[in-house]
Amino acid sequence: MMKSKYLRPLLLVIGVVALNVLAGFFYFRLDLTEDRRYSLSDATRNILDQLDDEVYVKVYLDGDLNPGFRHLRESIRETLEEFKAHSGGHLDYRFIDPSAETDAKKRNALYEALTEKGLIPTNVVEGGQDSRSQKLVWPGALLTFQNKETSVQLLKGNISQSAQENLNLSAENVEYSLATALRELTQKEKKRIGLLSTLSKKLNPVRISDLIVALQKNYDIFQVNLQTSPNLDGLDAVLVIKPDQEFSEDDQLKLDQFIVHGGKALFFMDAVQTDSVGREGVYAQPTNLKIDELLFRYGLRANSVVVKDMLSAQIPLNVGTMGDKANIQLMPWRFYPLLNSYGKSPITRNLDALYGRYVGSLDTVAAEGIRKTPLVFTSAYTQTLRAPAVIPYNEAGRKPDPTQYTGGPKAVAYLLEGKFSSLFRNRLLPDDPRSKGFAVQDKPSKIVVVADGDLALNDFDPKRQVPLPLGFDRFSPDRHIYANKDFILNAVDYLLDDNGVITALTKEFKLRPLDKVEIEENKTVWQVLNLLGPLVFIVLLGGGWYFWRQKQFS
The missing domain is CATH 3.40.30 (Glutaredoxin)
Structure with missing residues (x-):
């Protein structure tokens, strides 16, 4: 009996010591x-x-x-x-x-x-x-x-x-x-991104400076002349921002083969070009970049429209005169939508709204083996204006009729994934020098297409002569910075990050707010339960232990 009395505590101590020794060699943590x-x-x-x-x-x-x-x-x-x-x-x-x-x-x-x-x-x-x-x-x-x-x-x-x-x-x-x-x-080695800059003749380089600085933290950026480069070999991805020049057939072939062979691409393109026509407004006309056929083969159609959205940013407009001075006021400009509706993708997880300008819309078409994920939508309260058209500035002063904004959400950005089939299948003759290394289909790839070239552009402060942050709305009351840059960086990470760090964005913590009505109605009950509950539990546990010991050793 005396042996048994001391043996149990001794074994317990030995077990605890052994467990601690093993814990020093075998590390693990449990998330319950x-x-x-x-x-x-x-x-x-x-x-x-x-x-x-x-x-x-x-x-x-x-x-x-x-x-x-x-x-x-x-x-x-x-x-x-x-x-x-x-x-x-x-x-x-x-x-x-x-x-x-x-x-x-x-x-x-x-x-x-x-x-x-x-x-x-x-x-x-x-x-x-x-x-x-x-x-x-x-x-x-x-x-x-x-x-x-x-x-x-x-x-x-x-x-x-x-x-x-x-x-x-x-x-x-x-x-x-x-x-x-x-x-x-x-990181010791950086992926290489080619900026196809020669396709955007009217684009001032300072308008993409904030994005380039952000990308250079994780990637090597190169300016690439698509017309003079024989191919896009050596690059991991290409970035096409607001092109305003036609894609020649050679340009299309180089892009096509780069994507077919596994290269990644991001397109920020306007299906409609807008130009100011003085104080009257803006003239919108369809672009003719001759890349629509390539995107159509991959599964997307860009519509030649401008989307009006009731959820929009404000811009300063002259709404009349006060004496001999212009009366400048901030007015909602429904052609600058705040894009705050997203598809299910790590790219758009937990993003703030995006600041859009004269955005178009995208539709999907059949493309075998290509998975299409919508990324960004307008709000449900939209109209579409088909180009060509004049957009008068006095549009901002008109009170919108919600019954006319029934176009529903329009897709502004898509992610395409899979093995892309070449647009030039059965087009190149065997003796064509461009057929060397040509593939109809090769490696899986991913591309992102956004129907707004301005989404990737930052503004410029002419007084201080400095670029402003990408997504910065200088006219908003709180000088808000929208998530344009985060969206693009997320998209690039998704396309190029082999480690898949962006998968950490799929983590979701559920909010479990207390029911305030229930608390107020049964306040006393919950207070008593919280006060006495632990005491009752300890008494029951101690009583159970006592009776078990009595039964064991009686």
Whole structure:
């Protein structure tokens, strides 16, 4: 009996010690949450596994925060803990409160330094009308690796969602944002993207400067003259932005064979060209780029229309005179739609609205073996204006009749995936020198087509002589930056990222808000249950243990 009395505790101690020893050799973590919020994607783990030097992360989101930002901070902390656990000891982090500095001069200097490094603060206003407080919050991070540094903006948002939904959306994006920054810092070889610049004679290079700078963080960018280049070999993808020159048959053949052989492509094209006709308005006429047949073979038809959308941005227009001065006011311009409806794809997951200008529409046609995924839509309240047509500026001053905007959502962007069949099948003669290396069908590929050439263009500030951020709406009350750049970067990542980091965007955290009506009606019941429930549970557990012991040793 005495032996049995000491044997059980001894075996228990030995078992605990053995378990700890084994845990030192065999590392594992279990994620039992329904939405897998503590699980990293395979692509993220692959990046962390390949770290060969120290990565240090400074997160500037700490201090006295409201519940929404505390939730975001904890999501960032939990994700960084997972990163640290899978990094083999090569990653560490800390949280910093920039507002904790009591010296105003030093604090402002820190704010300025963070802004110069690319972090954008958020002004959080809390309280009611009687007592309202403001606090500057910095929901971003700086990552350092081998004397290289990059910034990450961790607060995402959509103009149509509440603050709580946007903070939850930001929590869903944390892994992707941090993993993308890690890839930028640690990658040794970059994919090569060709910008087919000679197809856009009227395009000022400064209008694509913000996009090019963003792409150069992860990719090597080359300007390519499609007319003089014998082919597009050596490139991983090509980027065609707002072409205004005809694609010759040779141009089409080079693009066709590049895609057929597995090259990726992004097209930002206008099916309708718009030109100002003075103070009267804008003249819209169909473009004749002679690439429609190529896209048609791949499964898309670009319509020669301009879409009017009731969900639109505003522009300054002269609505009359006040004395001897023009009366300039911001008016909704329904030809600048805010595109905020998306298809199901990692490319468009958790995006804010896109800023469009004179957008067209796309329809699908039969193309064997090609999977077509719609990416971006207009709102349901649309009209289509078929070119050629004059768009008068006084259109903005007319109150829209919703009963006339019944065109439904129009697809503005598509993703095509599969083995593309060549447009030039049965067209090239055997003795044609261009038939060397020609393939009717070869490797799987992907292309993205957007029926708006301006979607990829940034504006330019003539006073300061600097380009503005891509997607920046200088006329919106909050000077909003729409998600044009994020959309394009996501699309390029999806086309070219073999590791598939973008799959981290499929993570979804479900909001589980409390039922306020239920809480109010049964407030006392819930308070009693929360107070006495744990005590009752402990008493029952202890009683059960006591009676089991009595039964065992009586």
